Structure formats: C-alpha cells, structure tokens
Amino acid sequence: MRAHEAGALHGDLGYTGPAWLRTPQDVNDLVPQLWPRTVRRTEAGALEIGGVSVAELVAEHGTPAYFLDEVDLRERCREFASAFGDADVYYAGKSFLCKAVVKIVDEEGLFLDVCTGGELAVALAAGFPAEKIGFHGNNKSARELERALDAGVGRIVVDSFDEITRLTALSQKMNKRPKVLVRVTVGVEAHTHEFIATAHEDQKFGFSLAGGAAFAAAVRILDEGVLDLRGLHSHIGSQIFDTSGFEVAARRVLELQAQIRDARGVELEELDLGGGFGIAYTTQDDPSPAGDLAKRINKIVESECDLANLRVPKLSIEPGRAIVGPAVFTLYEVGTVKDVDGIRTYVSVDGGMSDNIRTALYDASYSATMANRTSSAEPMLARVVGKHCESGDIVVKDEFLPADVQPGDLVAVPGTGAYCRSMASNYNHVPRPPVVAVRDGASRVIVRRETEDDLLALDVG
Numbered sequence: 001m002r003a004h005e006a007g008a009l010h011g012d013l014g015y016t017g018p019a020w021l022r023t024p025q026d027v028n029d030l031v032p033q034l035w036p037r038t039v040r041r042t043e044a045g046a047l048e049i050g051g052v053s054v055a056e057l058v059a060e061h062g063t064p065a066y067f068l069d070e071v072d073l074r075e076r077c078r079e080f081a082s083a084f085g086d087a088d089v090y091y092a093g094k095s096f097l098c099k100a101v102v103k104i105v106d107e108e109g110l111f112l113d114v115c116t117g118g119e120l121a122v123a124l125a126a127g128f129p130a131e132k133i134g135f136h137g138n139n140k141s142a143r144e145l146e147r148a149l150d151a152g153v154g155r156i157v158v159d160s161f162d163e164i165t166r167l168t169a170l171s172q173k174m175n176k177r178p179k180v181l182v183r184v185t186v187g188v189e190a191h192t193h194e195f196i197a198t199a200h201e202d203q204k205f206g207f208s209l210a211g212g213a214a215f216a217a218a219v220r221i222l223d224e225g226v227l228d229l230r231g232l233h234s235h236i237g238s239q240i241f242d243t244s245g246f247e248v249a250a251r252r253v254l255e256l257q258a259q260i261r262d263a264r265g266v267e268l269e270e271l272d273l274g275g276g277f278g279i280a281y282t283t284q285d286d287p288s289p290a291g292d293l294a295k296r297i298n299k300i301v302e303s304e305c306d307l308a309n310l311r312v313p314k315l316s317i318e319p320g321r322a323i324v325g326p327a328v329f330t331l332y333e334v335g336t337v338k339d340v341d342g343i344r345t346y347v348s349v350d351g352g353m354s355d356n357i358r359t360a361l362y363d364a365s366y367s368a369t370m371a372n373r374t375s376s377a378e379p380m381l382a383r384v385v386g387k388h389c390e391s392g393d394i395v396v397k398d399e400f401l402p403a404d405v406q407p408g409d410l411v412a413v414p415g416t417g418a419y420c421r422s423m424a425s426n427y428n429h430v431p432r433p434p435v436v437a438v439r440d441g442a443s444r445v446i447v448r449r450e451t452e453d454d455l456l457a458l459d460v461g
Contacts, residue, residue: 032365033280033287036069036327036412038438045374047412050438054331054371054410057443061436063333063410066421068446070104070439072327073417076290077108080319083294090134092275092320093119093417095293100437100446101324102126111154113318117144124151134318134401136183136232142166146174155179157233157272159206164217168226180221181233181272182207184214186252188236188245205235209252218260218268229266231313232257235274238321241287243296246273250297251304258308267311273297279325281415287322321418328417330355330433331371332395334409335387345382347401349411352386353393354430356413356420360392368396371412375402384411388428421447430456434456 038050047054049067057067082090090113091105097119105112106128114120115136123133130151137144145167148156157163158180171178183206207214214232221229225238236248250273261267278287288296297313305312332349339345359369368384380403384396397411405411424432431450436443 009072022065025067031280031283031367033285033326034283036329036414037072037075039329039414041374045372047369047371049329050441050443052438054412056438058331058333058410060443061434061445062449063178063331064349064433065449066328066330066355066416066433066435067443068324068328068417068435070327070437073101073104073324074108076323076327077105077110077289080317080323081109083290084315084317085294086315087294087298088314088316089320090272090275090316091323092318092326093123094422095320096324096328096420096422096435097122099126102128106132111316113320117141117147120144120148120151120153130154135314138206139163140166142170145170149174149176149178150265153178153180155230157181157183158221158227159183160215161213161217161220164220164227168224171226177226177228177264178229179230181231181270182214182217182229183233183235184209184253186234186236186249188249188252200237201257206233209256214256215259215263218256219264222260222264222266229268231268231270231272233272233274235318236276238276239278240276241285242280243288243293243300245443246297247300247304249273250300251307254301254304254308254310257313258310261310269313270316271301271313272316272318273301275320275322277319277322279321279415279418282365284365290319290322295404325415325418328420328435329412329414330416330420332384332411332412332413334405334407336407337405342447345380347382347384347405347411348387349384349395350387351430351433352388352395353390354386354388354425354427355433356395356416357423358419358427359394359397360390361423366396366399366413366415367413368399368401368413370402370405371410373409375404377402377404379403380405384413388430390427426455431455 040048042048047068088111090111092113094115102123103126111132113134132151132155135148135153135156156178185206185208187210205433207217222228232253234253236245236249257268280287332351336348353360379400380398382401386393434445434449435447437446
C-alpha cells in the first residue's frame with residue numbers, strides 16, 4: 001500500500017505517529033465528515049460524545065454498542081428540511097428506525113418513509129402522523145396495504161401491476177381513495193455496488209420505463225379512477241456522490257410525465273427523486289452538504305420541466321443514510337491481537353458481522369480509531385475483525401492503529417448509523433447491541449441490548 005493511500009484510509013482522531021499519517025488537529029478539524037458532530041477527544045485522549053466519555057458509556061452500557069449523537073441527528077434533519085424548502089423530505093426509515101428516532105423526525109418536521117408493515121407499526125406506535133407517511137415496498141401484502149389504508153397513510157408508492165390490482169380491490173372494499181405514486185425504473189446505473197443500484201432494468205423494483213410498463217401503469221390507474229395518482233417516483237441507488245444520475249433520472253421521468261399528459265390530459269402534481277445521498281465512511285469520501293444537493297437537484301428539475309414544457313411539480317426526496325449514518329459510531333472492546341506472519345495484524349473485537357454486515361455484504365469500507373486513549377507507538381496496518389465463525393467477518397478491512405493496541409482497548413467505528421442496526425442479526429446466537437442516544441452530558445437507551453433470554457424466548461423447543 002502506498003503512503004498516500006494509507007494516509008487516505010486512516011481514520012484515527014488523535015494519532016501521533018509519522019506526520020504523513022496525521023494532522024495535528026482535534027477530531028472535528030481532522031476528519032469532520034467521519035464523526036458525529038459532538039465527538040471530541042478529552043485531554044486524557046479518550047473519545048467523548050455529547051459531553052460523555054466512552055469510559056462512562058462503557059461502564060453504563062457495555063460493548064459493543066451503537067452511540068447516537070442526538071444533536072447531530074437533529075441538525076441533519078433541520079439542514080435537509082431547510083435546504084429543500086418547499087419540497088417534502090421523507091426520512092427513509094429503512095436506514096434505522098425505532099420509536100425515539102421516529103419522534104425526533106416528527107419533531108424536526110420531516111415526513112417518514114416506510115417499506116414494510118413492521119416499519120409502519122413502529123411509526124404508528126410512536127405516534128407519527130399517518131398522513132405524513134409514505135409506504136414503499138416491492139411486495140406489499142394485502143394485509144400490509146389494508147393496514148396502511150386503515151391508518152390513512154399519506155401516499156403509497158406502487159411497484160407492480162399485481163399491487164395495483166390488490167390496492168384497487170382493497171380501496172373499493174374499504175371505500176378509500178389513497179394517493180399513489182408510480183415507481184419508475186429509469187435505466188440509470190448508479191456508480192455504486194451492484195446490490196444497491198436500484199434503477200437499472202435488471203432488478204426487482206418498479207415499472208420499466210424503456211419497456212413501457214411505467215406508462216401502462218399510470219394510464220391504468222388514471223383510467224380505472226379508483227386510486228388517486230399524484231405523481232411519479234424514481235430511486236437510482238445508494239451511496240451516491242454525483243448528481244449527474246439524478247439529472248438523467250429526472251429527465252426521463254419528466255419525459256414520461258409529458259407523455260402521460262399528452263395521452264390523458266393529466267399533468268401529474270408530484271415528483272419523488274428518492275434518496276441515496278452518500279456519506280463519508282473514510283477520508284476518501286467527499287459528500288455534498290444538503291444545501292448543495294438541494295441547489296443542484298432543484299436546478300435539474302426546473303431545467304428539465306422547462307424543456308418538457310411542464311409545470312414544476314411538488315418535489316420530494318428520501319434521505320436516510322445521509323441523516324442518521326454520520327450521527328452514530330459503534331464502540332467495541334478488543335479481545336485478541338494476532339500478527340499473521342508479517343502479512344497483517346488481526347484485531348478482534350467483541351462484535352462483528354452480526355452488528356455490521358455491510359463490509360461482508362457490500363465490500364463496504366469503514367474507518368476506525370482507538371477510543372480509550374492516544375498512543376505514541378508506530379502505526380500498524382490492521383484488520384479489525386469480529387468474533388463470529390466466518391473468515392469474512394470483517395468490520396474494517398484496512399486501518400492504521402497504534403502498534404501497541406492490546407486486549408481491553410476500545411475501538412470506535414464511525415458512520416454506522418445507517419443499515420448497521422437495521423440489518424443486524426443473531427448469527428452465532430449473538431445478542432444484538434443496544435442503541436444509546438447521547439446529548440448534553442447524558443445518555444439514554446433507545447433500543448435495549450438483547451439478552452440470551454430474548455433469544456431463548458423465541459425458541460419454543
């Protein structure tokens with residue numbers, strides 16, 4: 001690995017090794033895009049979040065654990081709401097959802113996007129206004145749709161002809177007229193991992209634009225007159241840094257909108273361009289602020305509407321990762337340090353793929369740092385791995401840690417707010433970690449740690 005690459009990979013907050021691996025600044029000045037906004041190093045060298053040191057957090061909550069910076073989360077909600085102005089900002093609940101986060105999203109004025117009956121249940125249990133909920137999903141069951149209609153969700157994003165049939169029948173039976181959007185597969189290949197690129201043709205989501213299915217779905221809904229077709233929806237993928245994909249997607253969706261207008265004399269009122277805005281997992285990532293995203297996307301929509309001779313529709317977006325991802329880090333305790341024949345050093349921690357599957361699933365990259373202290377030891381290229389019985393149980397593929405890292409040290413991994421707890425499992429019968437919100441010198445558990453009793457309670461023998 002070349003020196004400049006190693007420097008780009010390292011995410012240590014207060015590293016004191018060779019100058020090419022560090023800058024003599026505090027955590028927020030060093031790599032502010034990686035860490036929650038209230039994270040600092042104390043004079044003793046330990047991390048603190050929301051004014052609480054990791055030593056205090058571990059004493060009260062143990063490890064592994066996800067620590068959420070509530071100030072950071074709220075600020076990111078406000079930034080998106082402010083930047084996009086008249087647009088509706090839907091927090092994508094699939095990134096991470098619990099009742100406390102639902103309440104924060106509501107208090108900060110955002111809408112909420114759910115994609116299963118379970119997520120809808122969490123939203124309703126937290127008292128979120130049903131009319132501000134959007135319901136996604138490529139295979140919504142009749143029971144899920146019925147519950148959505150009964151609750152009065154604000155809109156349903158239809159994803160297949162079978163769903164249109166189910167929803168139409170239920171709406172007639174229940175005497176409802178739900179607002180719907182048609183999800184359009186626009187053929188844009190996002191520059192991301194194959195499994196999280198969602199707008200190319202060969203995948204399960206939406207109606208094909210090129211094949212004519214999207215037009216046929218919109219015309220069917222309009223002609224049947226049971227569902228209230230409000231607009232079109234497009235989502236091109238996740239962890240996207242370049243807005244050029246949104247430009248192509250907007251152009252193609254708005255061309256479809258013009259085609260629908262010309263065929264049926266109806267100019268749809270809404271356009272949802274989805275989410276997928278990227279965040280920084282390493283210092284090589286350079287995400288755009290919400291304000292910059294808003295300017296570019298609004299300009300794209302206005303320009304494309306002008307070309308298509310359309311009124312500018314009501315815009316909505318669906319950030320999830322960009323709001324909650326940077327607001328959380330995961331804290332682990334080191335259990336084993338193993339040097340393998342000078343190839344690399346494996347630093348094993350007390351969590352792993354059961355609390356963060358993204359490295360194994362998507363080949364995702366993360367950063368890590370010593371959390372309980374700083375060190376003057378030389379840098380050591382390490383691989384942070386978990387405790388599970390899998391060779392692919394990797395948390396951080398390559399990171400420079402101090403050569404004196406030892407059992408009992410704490411390691412923090414930033415950027416774990418999105419899809420880590422949501423995709424967590426009980427692989428090897430490991431209980432899932434808690435989520436702890438920290439603010440103004442105090443911490444509170446918002447999702448408790450699972451126990452072995454929880455695991456056994458589901459095992460009926």
